[in-house]
Amino acid sequence: MSLLQLNQVSKIYGDLRALDKVSLSVEKGEWVAIMGPSGSGKSTMMNIIGAMDKPSEGEVLLDGRDISKENAKTLTNIRRDKIGLIFQQFHLVNYLTAVENVMVAQYYHSIPDEKEALNALERVGLRDRAKHLPSQLSGGEQQRVCIARALINYPEVILADEPTGNLDEANEGIVLDIFRQLHREGSTLIVVTHDPEVAEVAQRTIVLEHGRIAREVVNENFVP
Amino acid sequence: MFLRMVKGAIFRQKSKMLMIAFTIALGASLATAMLNVMMDVGDKVNQELKTYGANITVVPQGASLLNELYEVEGGEAPVEQYLQESELGKLKTIFWAFNIVDFAPFMETNAVLPTGETVKAVGTWFDHHMDLPTGEQLDTGVVNLRSWWDVDGAWIDDQANPDIAQVMVGSSVAQAQGLSVGDVLHLNGTAATVDLTVAGIFESGDDEDDELFVPLSVAQALSDRAGLVSSIEVSALTTPDNELARKAAVRGPSSLSKSDYETWYCTAYVSSICYQIQEVITNSVASAVRQVADSEGAILEKTQLLMLLITALSLVGSALGISNLVTASVMERSNEIGLMKAIGAHDGAISGLVLTEIIITAILGGLVGYFAGFGFAQIIGHSVFNASIEMKPMIIPIVAILVILITLLGSIPAIRTLLKLRPTEVLHGR
Numbered sequence: 001m002s003l004l005q006l007n008q009v010s011k012i013y014g015d016l017r018a019l020d021k022v023s024l025s026v027e028k029g030e031w032v033a034i035m036g037p038s039g040s041g042k043s044t045m046m047n048i049i050g051a052m053d054k055p056s057e058g059e060v061l062l063d064g065r066d067i068s069k070e071n072a073k074t075l076t077n078i079r080r081d082k083i084g085l086i087f088q089q090f091h092l093v094n095y096l097t098a099v100e101n102v103m104v105a106q107y108y109h110s111i112p113d114e115k116e117a118l119n120a121l122e123r124v125g126l127r128d129r130a131k132h133l134p135s136q137l138s139g140g141e142q143q144r145v146c147i148a149r150a151l152i153n154y155p156e157v158i159l160a161d162e163p164t165g166n167l168d169e170a171n172e173g174i175v176l177d178i179f180r181q182l183h184r185e186g187s188t189l190i191v192v193t194h195d196p197e198v199a200e201v202a203q204r205t206i207v208l209e210h211g212r213i214a215r216e217v218v219n220e221n222f223v224p
Numbered sequence: 225m226f227l228r229m230v231k232g233a234i235f236r237q238k239s240k241m242l243m244i245a246f247t248i249a250l251g252a253s254l255a256t257a258m259l260n261v262m263m264d265v266g267d268k269v270n271q272e273l274k275t276y277g278a279n280i281t282v283v284p285q286g287a288s289l290l291n292e293l294y295e296v297e298g299g300e301a302p303v304e305q306y307l308q309e310s311e312l313g314k315l316k317t318i319f320w321a322f323n324i325v326d327f328a329p330f331m332e333t334n335a336v337l338p339t340g341e342t343v344k345a346v347g348t349w350f351d352h353h354m355d356l357p358t359g360e361q362l363d364t365g366v367v368n369l370r371s372w373w374d375v376d377g378a379w380i381d382d383q384a385n386p387d388i389a390q391v392m393v394g395s396s397v398a399q400a401q402g403l404s405v406g407d408v409l410h411l412n413g414t415a416a417t418v419d420l421t422v423a424g425i426f427e428s429g430d431d432e433d434d435e436l437f438v439p440l441s442v443a444q445a446l447s448d449r450a451g452l453v454s455s456i457e458v459s460a461l462t463t464p465d466n467e468l469a470r471k472a473a474v475r476g477p478s479s480l481s482k483s484d485y486e487t488w489y490c491t492a493y494v495s496s497i498c499y500q501i502q503e504v505i506t507n508s509v510a511s512a513v514r515q516v517a518d519s520e521g522a523i524l525e526k527t528q529l530l531m532l533l534i535t536a537l538s539l540v541g542s543a544l545g546i547s548n549l550v551t552a553s554v555m556e557r558s559n560e561i562g563l564m565k566a567i568g569a570h571d572g573a574i575s576g577l578v579l580t581e582i583i584i585t586a587i588l589g590g591l592v593g594y595f596a597g598f599g600f601a602q603i604i605g606h607s608v609f610n611a612s613i614e615m616k617p618m619i620i621p622i623v624a625i626l627v628i629l630i631t632l633l634g635s636i637p638a639i640r641t642l643l644k645l646r647p648t649e650v651l652h653g654r
Contacts, residue, residue, distance in 0.1 A: 080568025
């Protein structure tokens, strides 16, 4: 059974079909990139996969459970328990330190554990920056805090929206190295990007155009 | 973690939280100042109104009855009924003794001037010193009860040498007789004649301009009524009448139930003070100068209502200010709130976090506001009443409840906005 399965999923805004009968399967431990130009439906797909929005039509099965008809409260619980979110704009709480930003995710999930949060920061190479506020960190460092926050609750799926969109080349390399490491450890990664270099390092790339899957590319040169 | 988040939000966003605290402090200070002044304004306004004269008159029982029968206003008592001068000190022994601010006895008699004209001579205390039975000391007299008199010269000094008898002459008499300050006036009474030095010429604006005011002992000597007084004027701090007071006044205290009687007796209604005066002054009838008492009550009630309205308006203004600031703060933090929702925070948890931050800020602002408000109350007290406003402990819980209430009410629009926020809208700008 696939970890994630989208069956004929559509999202309709008035006359606009942001997603149009999209079907997709993602296996556990797989690294999938979703590509496409602006307006192709990438973010809409991310919102639906990330349980932040519901489809207008079709079903979304996460770990065998249809989440397309769940209410807002249940979707919040699903995000909390099963999904780790990484954003292009990082979205860190600006008055909390790096370690506290990681602990916020623990707090809403279960019990905050500073030691565990520090370990998560160590995995992304930021143990020594734990007590710094976001304003005292570089863009790459902020994105790594965001990754540590996404990892902290051991989610079923790590969902990244343009994770390198605001980073320079050096930091992009660091983030992709972290993704490789996570993949080796068995994490399921779904990365939404418009950057071909980021898509190329994934196992499989789904290309969206006008809300439909235009093609699917399996990376023959994928290095686990 | 919750406390770390609250602490971080408050101390790492100082300017924003200071602005909210400042608004709350402003509202709390206005509420504190106005409530303190409102609670104290009764006494203060009462004190002010006492400068406009007595509000209780005490006359002998027989004189009162005949005055009522013949509708006699003022003038010499139509029958030989008098009160005892020796009992005046008892006025300061009644239950509401501390509310008796001033009093003065009066003995009215007719005297003949050197020109042959008859004039009313009123004997009274001007600034009389008393050693009370309670051990206290008191200076009282018409200097306080006729504070509006325009005096040319000086008031008679009761403490001065009693051998030098003095008189205060009404302006009409002084003009008619060509009297000036320092002149000696020869008076013929029914029982004695005296030579009095004119200490001052007064203008009262009423019938008293046609009279002479002399020390009580002089009037008693002129009429051979030593130790007697024909009436007493009392200035007392009173509580505005209510239904109970009106019932007691119309039907008499004996018509009240035991508990009503105790409430009435232990409240400073003008009628209960009159009743208590009658208890200590033999064969007396004490009655309110109803026009003065009613006016005082009306002024007091209107002043308190005005204060209450200002307090309410200041609180409404404060609530609107808080509402705007908190809503603006929530809108500014929409990304943060959207993120929290995205990573699994429920609406209740986020609302609780925001409300806790605001309530803590409100408490800090409220504390500052309370002390600032007490300072404002003192400024109002000194500039309007020339006296300090007493700190009322009951204001503390009232202001605390008001601050929490207006903060919660002011936060409702912000919480509604917060609950409507969807993570996708703020995280992707859609």
